[in-house]
Every structure is written in structure tokens, then in C-alpha cells.
Amino acid sequence: MDIVLYAIGALLALALIFGAILGFAAIRFKVEGNPIVDQINEILPQTQCGQCGYPGCRPYAEAIANGDAINKCPPGGQATINTLADLLDMEPEPLDAEHGQESVTKVAFIREAECIGCTKCIQACPVDAILGAAKQMHTVISDECTGCDLCVEPCPVDCIEMRPVDITVRTWSWALPQPNHGKAGLIATDLRGQTV
Amino acid sequence: MNAIAKSPHQDIQSPVAGSQVIASSERKIWPLTGGVHPEENKHQSTSCPVSVPPLPETLVLPLSQHAGLPADPLIRVGDKVLKGQMIAKASGFVSAALHAPTSGTITAIENRPIPHASGFYDLCIILAADGQEQWCQLAPVTDYRQLSPAELVEKVRDAGISGMGGAGFPTAIKLAPGTAINTLILNGTECEPYITADDMLMREKADAVIEGAEILQYMLGAQECLIGIEDNKPEAIAAMRRAAAGKNIDIVVFPAIYPSGGEKQLIQILTAQEVPSGKLPADLGMVVQNVGTAVAVKEAIVDGKPLISRITTLTGDALTAPQNVEALIGTLAQDLLQYAALKASELSTLVFGGPMMGFSVDRMDIPVIKTSNCLIAATEDEFPAAPDAQACIRCGHCAEACPSSLLPQQLYWHARAENHEQLMHHNLFDCIECGACSFVCPSSIPLVQYYRASKGAIRTQEAKHAKSERSKQRYEDRLARLAQEKAEKEAKRKANAERAAKLKAAKTAEKTGSDAKAEEDPIQAAIARAKARKAAAAGASESTSAGQAPSASDRPLSAKQKELKVQLSMAKAQAKKTERALAAAEASAELKGDRGDIEQLKSNLAMLHEQVSKLQQAFDEKAQDSASKNNPEKPAKAPLSDEAKKLKIESAMANAAVKKLQRAIASAGEDELDTLKQQLVTAEQKAAEMKQALEGLS
Structure with a gap:
């Protein structure tokens, strides 16, 4: 009988110790936010x-x-x-x-001759990528533009358009090879006798 | 897997141990990992010495002939330039200058097709040669040892030299690595088939190569200098050995194997050291330069000449006279191919660079640039179309051939699955795109294209991610700024309100101090003031109306009467205004000597005055009338109000007439007098009507 009590006692002691450690860790290493x-x-x-x-x-x-x-x-x-x-x-x-549809990357472009300097697009831009002041012509910093479209709507003179980003020599890259239509996966000898 | 890759595959690789005897160099060399032996095809273009083609009429000079940022033009369209003059400067650290290859006129700066795998256009300076070949002022250095290495690096930078082996990395950057350099390695390997430009250069300009090597050695402070040459160039080896005799330069010959000319591969062959992934040779204390670059450096320092020409191999079965030429940078491929007697009907593929790493172009108006070491005009038999790719049979030849000890097959699967994470895990970016794996692939899979595409996709994605990180930062900064602005506004508003409250408190305190008697609050005081004002006004009206209408003096006027009174006072005021305007018109008319109309105006005004006085009478009568009638009972009001209405309409009409007249007179000019007269006539008519109405009323 004693031995059972000892076992229970030992387990209880262990449970208390580990419980204390876990409790401490839960407070000490609490992660703020998600x-x-x-x-x-x-x-x-x-x-x-x-x-x-x-x-x-x-x-x-x-x-x-x-x-x-x-x-x-x-x-x-x-x-x-x-x-x-x-x-x-x-x-x-x-x-x-x-x-919406997935489309090519675009950036906003202000037709500067038509801009009246109303600053409405500047207020709409979420990343401060439009430069300008009241009654001064505005322009887009195209490197910072995310192409979000949000500046197009507020423009009272419709002088903002979204232009696709051109692929240049410096941004071009090779395309993945196209699989051979219908022939992919065949061994060369399988094609013998066929007009290729 | 490494063990397999390193074990020599007899079909592909030469037994390196045996070839060490052929090398007959006292220096020990080490085998290359992997490698292949494509057919060399070098003999076609080495049969005749390097020639200089005739000066082309037009040179097309791309601003981006090197790795890094494109050069920045220094000239304008229409400018005359001299041979060797800098026409575009380096636009950043990783960039190179551009010089006029001959004297002439700049005819355009525009987009032209450039030698690039994309086939795209890029900005080029177009130079029309004038045939004078007039050099600009050159600044040769007689003894380069008098200058510091930094000054020499600056001269190399100004000469616009970029690596001539193919990658085109600006040389000046490699010459100032910032770490101690022990070994300078000159790359005379030229392992790729067909190309013989470096071979011919070493044969014909061995002294210049050695001199360039010495200058580079001085600039880098390197103790040893190795020149690595494949054993398939015996003439070049002999010439170089002769030139290097007695100098502290080792000519190291080793068996030909592709791609021994890769920077990291050459280091491995010559020193047995491997450049770790992501590191540069400079991290091992080594710098590798092409032999052509060494000659360009020698010319830039000793002769003061910038890089304006290069030796280019013209070869391929479609040429009658394959050879090497010293071509001016910017010479169009069509001019060179014509010089080498192109059989146009047999040309099927035009390749820039070698058959392993070069790219085909689909037009001939593309210029030779600083990195163009070879043009292959191939016939259909020579470069047949690639056979269709078959399924990978997992033979493992690609892994054995890979000089970078990569696993091309694994890379292929992951590239097909676009699994970028796994590609990075398999060190895709250590691939030098040599094409050895594609060369040995029995299924003809275009492996390198998969790797190139994957590298491009990963770079694009990284750029996108970097941009999105920046956008996030900017967005958060903006939110913070807006919050701050809002807080500032709020604070300002609060401060303003506090100040106003303080001012108010100060004012009331002042008032209570000066006016001790008035202890009631300001509202009460204001009410009292208003009451006093009302009382005063009432007293005044009593005194004025007392004489005219004694019966109406003790009670307020009816609403109708009030309106009538207002109309009357308005009519009076307008009559007065008319008078004033008339006076002004009179003054202006006096100057013009036209008095007849003014007389008429005056008489009309008199009539208006009459009307006003009559209106006044009517009002007075009405006031008495209403006073007498209002007194006894209320029903008598109805007929009266009718009459009052009529009177109101009449007076309004009179008002309109007066207003019109006033406006007309105010803007009276000689040309407007006719319309003015007409307006006066209508006013008269209205006045007459008014009279009638008034008569009727009375």
C-alpha cells in the first residue's frame, strides 16, 4: 500500500514541477499578436x-x-x-x-498636360507614389507604383491611365521550353517511320 | 552523387592523368569536374592572319554592352566626334563608358536591334563615319609604374573596358577588389568550339598580352601570374612562351576540355581550389581576366587608347572566307559577313558567340559589341534544328558532365514543376549555363533553357518580393504620417479652443473690473442693451410720424402698409441713385458735346420724381384711411388690402422701370444711347400707367 502512495506522491510532485515550468513558460514566452x-x-x-x-x-x-x-x-x-x-x-x-482578373503588371501614368493639380490622386495613393502639390502638375514615381488602380477613379479630368510595364532587355528572361505537343514522353525510336 | 560526378566518364571526358604528360608544364594541373568534348571546329578560321575589314559607313553603338547599368550619352544628335572620344559615360559603379570607334557625326540616338537573346531593341548611338579616322587627344603613359594602381584603375575605367570573354563585367571593378590578391590568372582557354579570337590574339599580339599581364599584376599587387591555355592551340602557346621568357609569368598548358574556360573551372584546373557557392575568386585572392582584356588594358595604359575594337571570329559553313577580324565596336554583322564572303542562300542560322553558350539572332543588322567574340553563319547541315525532346530516362550523363557538380536531372524536374524552393536548395544559381548537360542528354532535353527560365523566374519573383516589401514599408509610413497629421490637427484645435476660452475669461474679468455696478452676466446685459435700443427707436418713430399721421402714431402700421412704405422708400432711393447716375452721364456727355439726350433724361427724371411724390401721397392717404378704418372694426380691411395689392404691383413695376433706367444710365456710352432711349420710353409708359393707377386709387 505504501508503495502506491509513494508512486502517487512522486507523480504529483513531478506534475507540480512540470506544471510550474509550463506555467512560467506560458507567461515568459507569450507571443504578442498572431x-x-x-x-x-x-x-x-x-x-x-x-x-x-x-x-x-x-x-x-x-x-x-x-x-x-x-x-x-x-x-x-x-x-x-x-x-x-x-x-x-x-x-x-x-x-x-x-x-478581378489576374493581369500583367501595370503602373499608373499621369498625362501631365491634362493634370489640373487637384491633389485628389495623391490622397488616394496608398504608397505615396504620386508627386505633386495643389495647382502643380503631378507625376507618378513609377518604380514605387504598385498598380493598385486607386488613383484612376478620383481624378476629375480622367488624366490617369494604367499602362502595362514593358519588358525590356534588362527585365527579359528565357521562357520555359514548351513541351512537344503529342510527342512528349515518347522514346526516339517510337517515332521511326513517322513523318516528323 | 559528387563521387559519381567526379569519376571520369570515358565517353565524355578525356583521361586527365594521361594528358598531363602532353601539357609538359613544370606546374602541376588538376582535373576539371565533369566536362565534355564537343567537336572543335576551330581550324576553319585560323588559316589566315587577323585582318582589318574596311571602315563601315555606319556604326551602331548600344549603350549597354556590358553587365550593369547602361552608359549615359555625352553627345547630342548632330555632334561631330573624333576617334576615341568618349561618347557615353559610365552611369554608375557597375557600368562602363563608350567611345567613338571612328571619327564622324552622331546621326541618331535611338532604339535598334542589339545582340541579345531576347531579340529586343535597345538604345544605341548611331555614328556615321566620315572616313578621316581622326584621333582625339590621347594620353599615353610611358611608365605605368610611376602611377599608383588606383590611378591606373581610373584609366581602365575611363577606357570603357569590360570583360572581353563574354560576360562583359566592367574590368575596373574587378581590378579594385578590396581584398589582397595573390594570383592573377589570364584566361586564354577559349574552350568553346568554333571561336578562335583569343587564339589569334595570342599568336599575333603575344607581347601585348604579356605587357597587359604585367600591368594587371602591378595594379593588383599579385605575386604570381598564370596564363591558362588549352593544349589545342600550339602556335599560341609557342608565341606566348616566347613573349613570357624571363618574366615572372607562367604559361600553363592543360588538355582541352569544355568548359575549362569558365572562371571558376579555370581556377580549379590551375590551383585545385574551388570557389565556394556565392563567393567570388577575389575571396580566394585570385582575379581572372581574359587575354583580350589584358591587351585592352595595355592599350588603354601604354597607348592611351580606349576600347574601340576587338578581334571577332567570323566562321561557319555559310562563309567562303572564315577568318578573324579586328572589328570596330558597332560594326554591323551584315558588313562583317559580307567581308567574309557570305553565301546568303546557304545561311540558316546566325549565332552570336559560340555554339554552346551563344544565341541565335534572326536578323543581320545587329552590331558587334565589346563581348562579341564570334559570329557563326551556319548552314542547315551544320546546325540542324534541335530534335524534339524525349522523356528523361534518368541515365545520369548530365550529372557526370556538369562542371559545377550540380544535379541537372533534379534541377530539370524541379524547373518543370516550377518548384523554386527546391531549385534553390539544389544550388541552381551555381549553374554556369555551359550547356554540357544538354550536350550529353540522349533525350535532347533543352536542360539549360529550363535553368535559364527558372533563374529568370526566381529573379523576377525576388524583385517582386523586394518591391512588395518596399510598398509595405511605404504604406505603413503613410499610415503613420496620416496618424501624425491627424494628431497634430487635433492638438492644434485643442490649443485654439483653450486660447479662445482664456481670452473670453480675460474679457469678462476686465468687464467686471471696469463696470462694477453691472454684476449680472453678459447675456442679461445684452438683453438690456437691446431693450434700450428698441425703446429709443420707438421714441424716434413717434416723433417723425406725429406730424403726418397723428391718428396712427400710437399704434404700429399694418403689414400691407409696412410693405407699401418699404416700396416707397426703395423708389425714393432709386430716384436718388438715378439722379446721381444722371449727373455722371451729364459730365461725360459734356465732354462729347451731346446734350440733347441729357435734357430728355432730365425731364424723365423729373417725371419719376413726380411719381415718387404721388406714391408718397397715396401712402399717406392710405395710412390715414386705414387708421380711421382700422380703428372701429376689422372687416373693413378686405377691400383695402385689394387696393394695396394693386398699388404694390404698380409700384413694383415702377421700380423695375427705374432700375432699368438706372442701369442703362450707369453704363451710358455713345453707342448705347439708342437702346437707352428705348428704355426711357418704356419707363415713361410705365410711369403713365402708374399715374392712371394712382388716379384710380384716389
Whole structure:
């Protein structure tokens, strides 16, 4: 009988010790905020365009962390969806067409002759990529423009257009080789006698 | 896997141990990992000495002939330039200057096709040669040892020299590595088939190569200098040995194997050291330069000449006279191919660079640039179209051939799956794109293209990620700025409110101090003031109306009467204004000597005055009338109000007439007098109507 009591006593003592350690660790190493939100935010393209229905990338990251769909980001496209699916261990889904189509990278361009200097686009730009002052001509810093489209709507004289970013010699890269249509996977001798 | 890659595959690799005897160098050499032996095809272009083609009419000089930022033009269209004059300066640290290869006129700075795998256009300076070949002022250095290495590096930078082996990295940067350099290695390997430019250079300019090597050695402070040459260039080896006799320069000969000419591969062969992934040869205390670059450095320092020409191999079965030429930078491929007697009908592929690492172009108006070491005009038989890729049979030949000890097969699978993480894990960026794996692939898979595409995709993605990081930062900065602005506004508003409250408090304190009797609050005081004002006004009206309408003096006027009074006073005021305007018109008319109309105006005004006085009478009568009628009972008001209405309308009409007249007179000019007259006539009519109405009322 004694031996049972000793065992219970020893286990109780151990439980107390480990409980104390765990309790201490829970307080000492408490993580502020939700780290998964930061990780999701890191993957999102940071255009701050609001096409997902949230007022910026971070709010959408928070929404995803709370269980919203991961396919609402047209600027990120399928690549972002796949990376998010990978991170969150979900099945990648196609982009939700309701929020827009995946398109080539664009940047805003102000037709400067038509600009009246109203500063409305400057206020709309989420990344401060438009330069100008009241009654002065405005211009877009194209290197900083995320192509979010948000400056086009407020312009009273419609002098802002979205221009696709041209591929130059310096941004060009090789394309992946196209698989041979219908012939891929065949061994060379299989093609004998066929007109190639 | 490394062990397999390093074990020599007899079909592909030469037995290195045996070839050491052939090398007959006292210096020990080491085998290259992997490697292949493609057919050399070098003999075609080495049969005749390097020649100088005739001066072309037009030179096309791309601003980006080197790795890094494009050069910045210093000239304008229409400028005359001299041979050797700098026409574009380096626009950053990793950039190189550009010089006029001959004297002539700049005809344009525009987008032209450039030698690039993309086939894209890029900004080029177009120079029309004038045939004078007039040099600009040169600054040769008689004894380079008088100058410091830093000064020499500056001269190399100004000469616009970039690596002539193919990659085109600006040489000046490599010559100021910032770390101690022990070994200078000159690359005379030229391992790629067909190309013989360096071979011919070493044969014909061996002394210049050695002199360049000495200058480079001095600039880098390197104790030893090795010149690595493959054993398939016996003439070049002999010439170099002769030139280097008695100098502190080692000519190291080793068996030919592709790609021994790669920077890291050559280091491995000559020193047995491997440059770690992501590091530079400078980290091992070594610098590798092409022999052509050494000659360019020698010419820049000793002769003061910038880099304006290079030796280019013209070869391929479609040429009748394959050879090496000393071509001016910017010479179009078509001019050179014509010089080498191109059989246009047989040309099927034009390749810039060698068959392993070069790229084909689909046009001939592309210029030779600083990195163009070879042009291959190939026939269909020579470069047949690539056979269709078959399935990978996992034979492993590619891994054995890879000089960088990579796993090409794994890279291929991951590239196909676009699995960038795995590609990075398999060190994709250590691939030198030599093409050895594609060369040995029995399934003809274009492996290198997969790697190039994947590298491009990864770079693009990294650039995107960097940009999104910056966007995030900017977005957060903006939010912080907006929050700060809001807080500042709020603080300002609060401060303003506080100041206003203080001022108010100070004012009331002052008031209570000066007016000790009035102890009631300011509102009460204001009410009292208003009451006093009202009382005073009442007293005044009593005194004025006493004479005219004694019966109405003790009670307020009816609403209708009030309106009538207002109309009357307005009519009076307008009459007065008309008078004033008339006076002004009179003054201006006097100057013009036209008085007839003024007389008329005056008479009309008199009539208006009459109307006003009549209106006044009507009002007075009405006031008495209403006073007498209002006194006994109220129903008598109805007929009266009707009359009052009529009167009101009439007076309003009169008002309108007066207003019109006033406006017309105010803007009276000679040309407007006619319309003015017409307006006066209508005013008269209205006045007459008014009279009638008034008569009727009375």
C-alpha cells in the first residue's frame, strides 16, 4: 500500500514541477499578436488595392487568418494563392473572378498636360507614389507604383491611365521550353517511320 | 552523387592523368569536374592572319554592352566626334563608358536591334563615319609604374573596358577588389568550339598580352601570374612562351576540355581550389581576366587608347572566307559577313558567340559589341534544328558532365514543376549555363533553357518580393504620417479652443473690473442693451410720424402698409441713385458735346420724381384711411388690402422701370444711347400707367 502512495506522491510532485515550468513558460514566452498574420501578410503582394474587399493587405491577411478564402487577391494571382495554400496547408483554389482578373503588371501614368493639380490622386495613393502639390502638375514615381488602380477613379479630368510595364532587355528572361505537343514522353525510336 | 560526378566518364571526358604528360608544364594541373568534348571546329578560321575589314559607313553603338547599368550619352544628335572620344559615360559603379570607334557625326540616338537573346531593341548611338579616322587627344603613359594602381584603375575605367570573354563585367571593378590578391590568372582557354579570337590574339599580339599581364599584376599587387591555355592551340602557346621568357609569368598548358574556360573551372584546373557557392575568386585572392582584356588594358595604359575594337571570329559553313577580324565596336554583322564572303542562300542560322553558350539572332543588322567574340553563319547541315525532346530516362550523363557538380536531372524536374524552393536548395544559381548537360542528354532535353527560365523566374519573383516589401514599408509610413497629421490637427484645435476660452475669461474679468455696478452676466446685459435700443427707436418713430399721421402714431402700421412704405422708400432711393447716375452721364456727355439726350433724361427724371411724390401721397392717404378704418372694426380691411395689392404691383413695376433706367444710365456710352432711349420710353409708359393707377386709387 505504501508503495502506491509513494508512486502517487512522486507523480504529483513531478506534475507540480512540470506544471510550474509550463506555467512560467506560458507567461515568459507569450507571443504578442498572431504570427500567422505576419506570415500571410509577407506573401501578399502589398499593392494595397483593396480588390479583396478589405482596406489593404494586412486586413486581408487578418481575415485569412480568421478563415476567409485565400483566392481573393488578383494582383498576387495564382502564385500567391499557391504559396498561401502551401503555408496554410490548404488546397489551392483558382482565383475568385468576383474580385478581378489576374493581369500583367501595370503602373499608373499621369498625362501631365491634362493634370489640373487637384491633389485628389495623391490622397488616394496608398504608397505615396504620386508627386505633386495643389495647382502643380503631378507625376507618378513609377518604380514605387504598385498598380493598385486607386488613383484612376478620383481624378476629375480622367488624366490617369494604367499602362502595362514593358519588358525590356534588362527585365527579359528565357521562357520555359514548351513541351512537344503529342510527342512528349515518347522514346526516339517510337517515332521511326513517322513523318516528323 | 559528387563521387559519381567526379569519376571520369570515358565517353565524355578525356583521361586527365594521361594528358598531363602532353601539357609538359613544370606546374602541376588538376582535373576539371565533369566536362565534355564537343567537336572543335576551330581550324576553319585560323588559316589566315587577323585582318582589318574596311571602315563601315555606319556604326551602331548600344549603350549597354556590358553587365550593369547602361552608359549615359555625352553627345547630342548632330555632334561631330573624333576617334576615341568618349561618347557615353559610365552611369554608375557597375557600368562602363563608350567611345567613338571612328571619327564622324552622331546621326541618331535611338532604339535598334542589339545582340541579345531576347531579340529586343535597345538604345544605341548611331555614328556615321566620315572616313578621316581622326584621333582625339590621347594620353599615353610611358611608365605605368610611376602611377599608383588606383590611378591606373581610373584609366581602365575611363577606357570603357569590360570583360572581353563574354560576360562583359566592367574590368575596373574587378581590378579594385578590396581584398589582397595573390594570383592573377589570364584566361586564354577559349574552350568553346568554333571561336578562335583569343587564339589569334595570342599568336599575333603575344607581347601585348604579356605587357597587359604585367600591368594587371602591378595594379593588383599579385605575386604570381598564370596564363591558362588549352593544349589545342600550339602556335599560341609557342608565341606566348616566347613573349613570357624571363618574366615572372607562367604559361600553363592543360588538355582541352569544355568548359575549362569558365572562371571558376579555370581556377580549379590551375590551383585545385574551388570557389565556394556565392563567393567570388577575389575571396580566394585570385582575379581572372581574359587575354583580350589584358591587351585592352595595355592599350588603354601604354597607348592611351580606349576600347574601340576587338578581334571577332567570323566562321561557319555559310562563309567562303572564315577568318578573324579586328572589328570596330558597332560594326554591323551584315558588313562583317559580307567581308567574309557570305553565301546568303546557304545561311540558316546566325549565332552570336559560340555554339554552346551563344544565341541565335534572326536578323543581320545587329552590331558587334565589346563581348562579341564570334559570329557563326551556319548552314542547315551544320546546325540542324534541335530534335524534339524525349522523356528523361534518368541515365545520369548530365550529372557526370556538369562542371559545377550540380544535379541537372533534379534541377530539370524541379524547373518543370516550377518548384523554386527546391531549385534553390539544389544550388541552381551555381549553374554556369555551359550547356554540357544538354550536350550529353540522349533525350535532347533543352536542360539549360529550363535553368535559364527558372533563374529568370526566381529573379523576377525576388524583385517582386523586394518591391512588395518596399510598398509595405511605404504604406505603413503613410499610415503613420496620416496618424501624425491627424494628431497634430487635433492638438492644434485643442490649443485654439483653450486660447479662445482664456481670452473670453480675460474679457469678462476686465468687464467686471471696469463696470462694477453691472454684476449680472453678459447675456442679461445684452438683453438690456437691446431693450434700450428698441425703446429709443420707438421714441424716434413717434416723433417723425406725429406730424403726418397723428391718428396712427400710437399704434404700429399694418403689414400691407409696412410693405407699401418699404416700396416707397426703395423708389425714393432709386430716384436718388438715378439722379446721381444722371449727373455722371451729364459730365461725360459734356465732354462729347451731346446734350440733347441729357435734357430728355432730365425731364424723365423729373417725371419719376413726380411719381415718387404721388406714391408718397397715396401712402399717406392710405395710412390715414386705414387708421380711421382700422380703428372701429376689422372687416373693413378686405377691400383695402385689394387696393394695396394693386398699388404694390404698380409700384413694383415702377421700380423695375427705374432700375432699368438706372442701369442703362450707369453704363451710358455713345453707342448705347439708342437702346437707352428705348428704355426711357418704356419707363415713361410705365410711369403713365402708374399715374392712371394712382388716379384710380384716389
